[in-house]
Amino acid sequence: MAAEKATRSRSAKPAKGGDAAQPAAATGVAAAFTRDERLDAYRQMLLIRRFEEKAGQLYGMGHIGGFCHLYIGQEAVVVGMQMAQQPGDQVITAYRDHGHTIATGMELKSVMAELTGRRNGCSQGKGGSMHMFAPDKGFYGGHGIVGATAPLGAGIAFANKYRGNDRVCVAYFGDGAANQGQVYEAFNMAELWKLPVVFIVENNKYAMGTSIERASSTTNLSQRGLSFAIPGEHVDGMDVEQVRAAGSRAIQFAREGKGPTILEMMTYRYRGHSMSDPAKYRTREEVQHMRETHDPIEMIRARLLGDGVSEDDLKAIDRKVRDEVNAAADFALSDPEPDASQLTTEVLI
Amino acid sequence: MPIEVLMPALSPTMEEGTLAKWLVSEGASVKSGDVIAEIETDKATMEVEAIDDGRLAKILVPAGTEGVKVNTPIALIEGEDEAATDSAQPTAKAAPSVQQPQEPPQSKPEQSASTEAPQQNTAPARDEAPATHAPEPQNASEIAPGTEMVSQTMREALRDAMAEEMRRDPDVFLMGEEVGQYQGAYKISQGLLEEFGERRVIDTPITEYGFTGVGVGAAFTGLKPIVEFMTWNFAMQAIDHIINSAAKTHYMSGGTVRSPIVFRGPNGAAARVAAQHSQCFSAWYAHVPGLKVIAPSTPADAKGLLKAAIRDPNPIVFLENEMLYGTHGDVPKGDDFVLPIGKARIARAGKDATVVSFARGMTYALAAADMLAKDGIDVEVIDLRTLRPLDMETVLASVRKTNRIVTVEEAWPVCSIGSEICAQVAMQAFDDLDAPPAKVSGADVPMPYAANLEKLALPTAEQVVAAVKSVLYL
Numbered sequence: 001m002a003a004e005k006a007t008r009s010r011s012a013k014p015a016k017g018g019d020a021a022q023p024a025a026a027t028g029v030a031a032a033f034t035r036d037e038r039l040d041a042y043r044q045m046l047l048i049r050r051f052e053e054k055a056g057q058l059y060g061m062g063h064i065g066g067f068c069h070l071y072i073g074q075e076a077v078v079v080g081m082q083m084a085q086q087p088g089d090q091v092i093t094a095y096r097d098h099g100h101t102i103a104t105g106m107e108l109k110s111v112m113a114e115l116t117g118r119r120n121g122c123s124q125g126k127g128g129s130m131h132m133f134a135p136d137k138g139f140y141g142g143h144g145i146v147g148a149t150a151p152l153g154a155g156i157a158f159a160n161k162y163r164g165n166d167r168v169c170v171a172y173f174g175d176g177a178a179n180q181g182q183v184y185e186a187f188n189m190a191e192l193w194k195l196p197v198v199f200i201v202e203n204n205k206y207a208m209g210t211s212i213e214r215a216s217s218t219t220n221l222s223q224r225g226l227s228f229a230i231p232g233e234h235v236d237g238m239d240v241e242q243v244r245a246a247g248s249r250a251i252q253f254a255r256e257g258k259g260p261t262i263l264e265m266m267t268y269r270y271r272g273h274s275m276s277d278p279a280k281y282r283t284r285e286e287v288q289h290m291r292e293t294h295d296p297i298e299m300i301r302a303r304l305l306g307d308g309v310s311e312d313d314l315k316a317i318d319r320k321v322r323d324e325v326n327a328a329a330d331f332a333l334s335d336p337e338p339d340a341s342q343l344t345t346e347v348l349i
Numbered sequence: 350m351p352i353e354v355l356m357p358a359l360s361p362t363m364e365e366g367t368l369a370k371w372l373v374s375e376g377a378s379v380k381s382g383d384v385i386a387e388i389e390t391d392k393a394t395m396e397v398e399a400i401d402d403g404r405l406a407k408i409l410v411p412a413g414t415e416g417v418k419v420n421t422p423i424a425l426i427e428g429e430d431e432a433a434t435d436s437a438q439p440t441a442k443a444a445p446s447v448q449q450p451q452e453p454p455q456s457k458p459e460q461s462a463s464t465e466a467p468q469q470n471t472a473p474a475r476d477e478a479p480a481t482h483a484p485e486p487q488n489a490s491e492i493a494p495g496t497e498m499v500s501q502t503m504r505e506a507l508r509d510a511m512a513e514e515m516r517r518d519p520d521v522f523l524m525g526e527e528v529g530q531y532q533g534a535y536k537i538s539q540g541l542l543e544e545f546g547e548r549r550v551i552d553t554p555i556t557e558y559g560f561t562g563v564g565v566g567a568a569f570t571g572l573k574p575i576v577e578f579m580t581w582n583f584a585m586q587a588i589d590h591i592i593n594s595a596a597k598t599h600y601m602s603g604g605t606v607r608s609p610i611v612f613r614g615p616n617g618a619a620a621r622v623a624a625q626h627s628q629c630f631s632a633w634y635a636h637v638p639g640l641k642v643i644a645p646s647t648p649a650d651a652k653g654l655l656k657a658a659i660r661d662p663n664p665i666v667f668l669e670n671e672m673l674y675g676t677h678g679d680v681p682k683g684d685d686f687v688l689p690i691g692k693a694r695i696a697r698a699g700k701d702a703t704v705v706s707f708a709r710g711m712t713y714a715l716a717a718a719d720m721l722a723k724d725g726i727d728v729e730v731i732d733l734r735t736l737r738p739l740d741m742e743t744v745l746a747s748v749r750k751t752n753r754i755v756t757v758e759e760a761w762p763v764c765s766i767g768s769e770i771c772a773q774v775a776m777q778a779f780d781d782l783d784a785p786p787a788k789v790s791g792a793d794v795p796m797p798y799a800a801n802l803e804k805l806a807l808p809t810a811e812q813v814v815a816a817v818k819s820v821l822y823l
Contacts, residue, residue: 090570123602126601128601133598133603133605135570135606145593150562151558153566154559154563154566155563155568157566159567159571162548163572185554185562186559189553189559346603347600
């Protein structure tokens with residue numbers, strides 16, 4: 001049944017991607033970016049990278065507390081998906097959410113001030129690293145419970161269908177969440193009701209310290225929806241252009257009322273699970289290999305140089321990004337902590 | 350030897366029903382398994398099957414009879430070779446097997462009713478028959494004098510509350526297991542699918558964790574879902590989304606995201622359904638900041654508070670009680686009756702002691718008040734109605750008048766609503782007390798199945814009487 005449907009959707013719409021087990025690149029469907037799009041993607045990914053590096057520094061200095069999960073290495077996923085979306089589309093993700101806040105257009109200062117637990121943080125300093133939201137930008141958080149974003153995202157998509165608008169919700173979770181029961185409950189309803197949702201599995205190969213091989217009986221997560229007849233695709237999540245291409249197909253499929261797609265983004269986080277994780281479950285060489293051969297920012301930088309963009313132009317972007325991040329950090333360190341009276345506000349409306 | 354066909358119990362809580370129609374006439378021969386009659390409760394229509402081959406010798410309860418008690422003989426079946434005259438002295442009895450027209454759902458209370466109809470006439474009379482009328486007054490200010498009242502069951506009041514709010518606000522919708530085509534596992538959503546259609550009355554798969562998350566996600570965008578749990582026991586699978594996603598998000602988003610959602614369904618002990626289907630979750634949810642928790646005991650309160658809950662911008666846990674669904678009471682007519690959340694109701698004014706209860710505990714509290722009145726003891730009975738926020742103002746004012754307090758609830762005793770009330774009273778009105786607070790609760794055990802043990806696990810009016818006398822040193 002599942003295979004039947006997947007076949008049908010492929011033959012009816014070739015752009016829906018090749019065999020779910022194959023990387024999208026093999027099907028040759030990645031639509032190349034224009035020079036300006038590459039510049040935009042480069043700038044956004046660099047902004048996330050530099051922001052996260054700064055957050056790591058501030059954490060080390062004791063200005064950021066608790067859990068702090070950095071997105072370094074995974075930038076192409078959220079930037080590519082955001083480029084595939086239209087205004088009004090929604091995003092929901094788990095606790096590794098700094099990249100998503102930036103990609104959805106949240107103000108850098110308010111994000112960094114949330115990390116430092118300050119009054120003008122996007123959640124008034126009451127949410128912290130894992131709980132940032134901007135519904136006015138379509139960003140619904142920022143959730144700390146592994147797997148919760150699958151049904152919550154399906155619910156946002158349900159609301160789109162209920163209202164009869166043409167919005168699509170992009171619901172992110174990780175390879176670890178792909179073994180949670182509620183994810184499959186959400187898959188079932190999303191396909192049963194043809195909800196306009198795209199499920200993004202950010203497969204960075206490690207659920208905290210447990211490699212996917214040690215946690216999953218089957219490791220091809222793109223096929224985890226097949227028993228519900230949800231088509232899936234493996235995507236090179238380090239290549240922002242392939243991410244956008246696969247994202248565009250899945251979003252269009254959802255917008256046309258055809259239901260969900262699972263995109264398994266093959267990606268990699270360079271840092272530990274959180275700041276307190278020394279990442280001894282993998283070798284230094286493995287990380288170094290990914291950085292040297294698959295870095296999403298270097299990949300797009302090389303293409304830009306091929307497009308004739310000068311080193312100086314790229315350096316100018318780098319400088320501007322650094323200035324933005326430094327300004328955000330300055331703000332986040334000088335902003336006052338929440339007033340004591342804010343302890344009891346926003347419990348109820 | 351003629352066999353008595355008895356009025357069957359269609360559910361663990363059924364007390365009586367209507368004999369809607371006979372499908373065979375007297376004298377006709379019947380085979381085991383033939384449908385011979387249809388009976389109706391306020392929840393459902395069921396078919397009655399013959400339990401033996403033979404001849405329908407006599408119809409004892411004519412079609413159209415209402416209020417036929419469970420286990421009443423409704424007909425006699427005799428073997429083909431027996432003389433009709435023998436039928437006056439039946440010597441064997443059997444309740445018929447019962448068949449539900451619909452395919453029963455899995456492992457839920459309704460289906461145990463349909464598949465486990467008693468085979469012998471050994472089904473015990475229901476010891477804990479719910480009160481059939483709820484005469485308590487509303488707070489004077491809540492219902493204007495001269496308001497026209499209608500008598501309704503709590504089931505009807507809850508349905509009307511949802512229907513009226515769905516008519517009023519297109520963002521309100523109902524989702525849950527069996528809420529649509531089946532008309533509600535407990536028939537609370539009867540008729541809603543027909544009026545509002547599949548877009549707004551949504552049958553979900555049996556997937557509490559998932560559909561609760563879907564409801565909360567929809568609420569994040571401003572829709573106002575009503576999520577029905579077939580019972581609150583099953584919401585244990587979904588408590589993560591109720592608390593982590595619904596209750597906390599407004600706070601942890603610094604006020605940018607809201608969850609205007611109502612979670613509702615039957616809570617507390619039902620009848621003879623054992624431990625996993627009989628539990629009161631009042632204290633669990635009342636513990637959680639970010640939620641409001643409501644537990645009404647009368648049809649009027651149920652209607653007025655459910656309407657208030659649906660209009661409220663916060664996540665609401667609305668605890669109903671299966672044993673009270675059939676309770677009748679007067680409800681103000683019209684679609685504008687909304688009660689304030691967070692206000693207790695003085696159900697009975699008195700001066701000698703304060704009895705505080707909620708939900709089905711009110712049944713015991715009011716029965717005890719009647720019994721005590723015969724001894725000249727005049728108790729004030731307070732129905733909390735809302736468990737979070739607790740209306741301690743009303744409780745403390747009463748205690749300052751009576752100087753004595755007893756709490757009554759069906760829940761387990763440890764860290765219960767009664768525990769909280771007693772603690773608050775001890776802390777805030779210690780000098781007003783003439784006796785230590787007393788607490789009546791369910792037994793500190795998982796709910797047993799056996800009829801006698803189940804009875805022992807639940808509080809009684811007699812226990813309330815004894816507790817009141819103890820705080821009066823009588």
